[in-house]
Amino acid sequence: MTRTERWAGGLLVVLVIGAVVVPAVARHDPLAIDDVLNARLVGPFSTDEAGRFHLLGTDRFGRDLFVRMMLAGRLSLAIGVVGSAVAGLIGVAIGAAAGWWRGTLDRAAMAVSDAMLAIPRLILLLLCAALWRPGTTTVVVVLAATGWMGVARLVRAEVIGARGLAWADAAQAIGSAPVRVLLRHVLPNAIGPAIVATTLGVGNAILLESGLAFLGLGVQPPQPSWGNMIAGGRDLIVTAPWVAIAPGVALILTVLGCTLLGDAWRDRLAGEVPSTLADRA
Amino acid sequence: MKYLVRRGIAALVLIWLVLSLTFVLLHAAPGDAADLLVAPDAPPAVAAQLRQELGLDRPISYQYGRWLANLLRGDLGESFRRREPVRGMLADALPISIWLGSISLLLTFVVGVAVGSLQAARRNRWTDRLLTGLTTAVYAAPSYWLALAAVALFTYGLSRLEAPQWMRLPAFGLTSPASEATGLAVLPDLLRHSILPIAVLAAVGAAGIARYARTAVLDLARSDWVRTARAKGLGSRRVMFRHLLANALPPLVVLLMLALPGVVAGSVFVESIFAWPGMGRVMLEAINARDYPVVMGATVIYAGIVVLANAMSDVLLHAVDPRRRL
Numbered sequence: 001m002t003r004t005e006r007w008a009g010g011l012l013v014v015l016v017i018g019a020v021v022v023p024a025v026a027r028h029d030p031l032a033i034d035d036v037l038n039a040r041l042v043g044p045f046s047t048d049e050a051g052r053f054h055l056l057g058t059d060r061f062g063r064d065l066f067v068r069m070m071l072a073g074r075l076s077l078a079i080g081v082v083g084s085a086v087a088g089l090i091g092v093a094i095g096a097a098a099g100w101w102r103g104t105l106d107r108a109a110m111a112v113s114d115a116m117l118a119i120p121r122l123i124l125l126l127l128c129a130a131l132w133r134p135g136t137t138t139v140v141v142v143l144a145a146t147g148w149m150g151v152a153r154l155v156r157a158e159v160i161g162a163r164g165l166a167w168a169d170a171a172q173a174i175g176s177a178p179v180r181v182l183l184r185h186v187l188p189n190a191i192g193p194a195i196v197a198t199t200l201g202v203g204n205a206i207l208l209e210s211g212l213a214f215l216g217l218g219v220q221p222p223q224p225s226w227g228n229m230i231a232g233g234r235d236l237i238v239t240a241p242w243v244a245i246a247p248g249v250a251l252i253l254t255v256l257g258c259t260l261l262g263d264a265w266r267d268r269l270a271g272e273v274p275s276t277l278a279d280r281a
Numbered sequence: 282m283k284y285l286v287r288r289g290i291a292a293l294v295l296i297w298l299v300l301s302l303t304f305v306l307l308h309a310a311p312g313d314a315a316d317l318l319v320a321p322d323a324p325p326a327v328a329a330q331l332r333q334e335l336g337l338d339r340p341i342s343y344q345y346g347r348w349l350a351n352l353l354r355g356d357l358g359e360s361f362r363r364r365e366p367v368r369g370m371l372a373d374a375l376p377i378s379i380w381l382g383s384i385s386l387l388l389t390f391v392v393g394v395a396v397g398s399l400q401a402a403r404r405n406r407w408t409d410r411l412l413t414g415l416t417t418a419v420y421a422a423p424s425y426w427l428a429l430a431a432v433a434l435f436t437y438g439l440s441r442l443e444a445p446q447w448m449r450l451p452a453f454g455l456t457s458p459a460s461e462a463t464g465l466a467v468l469p470d471l472l473r474h475s476i477l478p479i480a481v482l483a484a485v486g487a488a489g490i491a492r493y494a495r496t497a498v499l500d501l502a503r504s505d506w507v508r509t510a511r512a513k514g515l516g517s518r519r520v521m522f523r524h525l526l527a528n529a530l531p532p533l534v535v536l537l538m539l540a541l542p543g544v545v546a547g548s549v550f551v552e553s554i555f556a557w558p559g560m561g562r563v564m565l566e567a568i569n570a571r572d573y574p575v576v577m578g579a580t581v582i583y584a585g586i587v588v589l590a591n592a593m594s595d596v597l598l599h600a601v602d603p604r605r606r607l
Binding site: 111112114115116118119120121122123126127128131203207210211214215230233234237238239241244245248251252253255256259260 | 295296299301303309418546550554565580588591
């Protein structure tokens with residue numbers, strides 16, 4: 001383990017533990033709105049009129065920002081991980097099928113993937129997210145539907161490379177069915193780069209999720225997500241900037257951890273995963 | 282020449298695929314524009330009449346064919362919501378986005394490559410470490426958050442510090458609402474309003490490019506011909522400019538193309554925060570209102586820009602690197 005990996009891993013572990021533990025044990029209810037007039041827009045590191053301490057201050061409804069931020073972390077992290085995992089699975093399935101059977105299926109799959117890559121991913125996300133009812137499930141589905149192309153191309157190339165090799169021929173020669181050769185022999189050998197590419201996608205998925213939430217097309221209030229918390233502080237930016245700035249710091253730390261960890265893993269698999277500039281929010 | 286023609290046809294086919302995909306997506310979604318345009322308590326007959334007026338009651342294949350045929354004639358249709366030609370709406374918005382996008386892209390590229398090369402030249406020293414930390418952090422930040430942070434700094438922050446008036450950059454809009462300047466006299470005001478949006482958009486892009494350029498220059502610096510040039514006794518500046526940068530040209534062309542979608546995506550957020558009436562804002566408003574013709578028109582332009590950039594980078598690569606025969 002390199003020093004970068006330890007730091008990035010540690011950062012992510014702390015964030016995950018914070019997201020799980022803090023909302024559960026905190027005295028402030030992150031969703032309830034009670035004493036708005038006395039508790040609204042308290043600055044960071046200060047106490048409100050009732051004498052309760054707020055580490056990062058409160059929002060316009062007097063809700064504690066730190067507790068809300070950690071609750072939002074649960075949702076953002078879960079959506080990022082699940083969204084890119086599902087995208088990875090779809091990519092593996094499409095890439096494997098296209099690379100193994102070739103022909104019309106391959107040409108159609110690659111044409112669709114080319115077309116989808118030609119639209120900036122954010123525009124594609126906006127299109128999909130706005131057309132269906134915004135919400136948590138929609139975001140996950142949309143992230144999966146727009147994130148499979150890279151993995152599909154990787155797996156397709158690996159499968160095409162592997163299907164002509166001696167051991168794939170040998171497996172077929174001893175009488176294995178083609179599907180069995182694909183699933184038991186070719187795919188396990190082709191999956192490594194796909195896993196790294198999927199992991200690298202998590203940080204990006206979190207950024208895109210929060211971008212959608214910021215535009216009001218993702219996770220809907222009162223359920224907090226980092227994106228909609230930043231949006232909630234948007235028109236207070238001139239008078240109470242901490243409301244928008246604080247959730248962004250949590251978001252940046254998370255994405256930073258994911259990026260550093262993903263980079264380190266990619267370096268280990270040197271050369272197998274092409275480095276591209278992801279389409280960010 | 283034959284190559285150019287083939288590349289052009291491939292690009293056109295790709296654009297057609299993108300458009301068909303968008304069309305299918307738009308029509309696969311539940312609900313349509315008529316639901317949003319009529320009042321919720323209006324009788325169903327009103328919505329039905331509106332559907333007929335907008336052509337939404339025709340079969341999808343007919344709508345698709347008509348839209349494609351009109352597109353070939355350069356007609357993008359009429360906005361459902363504003364009832365004005367889409368072409369005019371986009372023609373108003375596009376120059377604003379091109380101004381924002383092209384200057385940012387240029388800065389992204391120049392600053393990104395400069396920072397990346399500097400890092401490679403000072404590899405593992407504190408300059409490199411500091412810049413690596415900075416670029417990684419900016420790369421992890423969403424553009425809308427950076428934009429808000431910049432607004433907070435220049436409005437809340439500077440007024441708290443009681444900074445002089447000239448330092449407080451305007452944060453919203455294209456020009457000052459009170460200004461009565463016309464023609465070229467608008468320019469100074471426009472430039473002042475452009476500083477923050479362009480800086481934010483360029484910072485996000487440059488951070489990504491710098492990370493990429495650092496690795497690319499380091500890879501090149503380890504190659505045999507650089508060692509040979511050094512062994513011949515050439516100074517490090519000459520090696521850097523004459524040999525390294527000349528060979529770095531092909532990857533740089535690819536970089537320029539890679540930076541483009543990021544600038545397009547970033548501009549949606551940046552235009553929204555700084556209240557610039559550009560393509561991003563038009564697209565967002567149209568998506569929320571189910572304004573199909575506007576969404577389709579904007580997608581044509583976005584896809585066209587990306588596909589064109591891809592094709593141009595292939596052609597440029599062809600020109601700068603004779604080893605490449607596609």
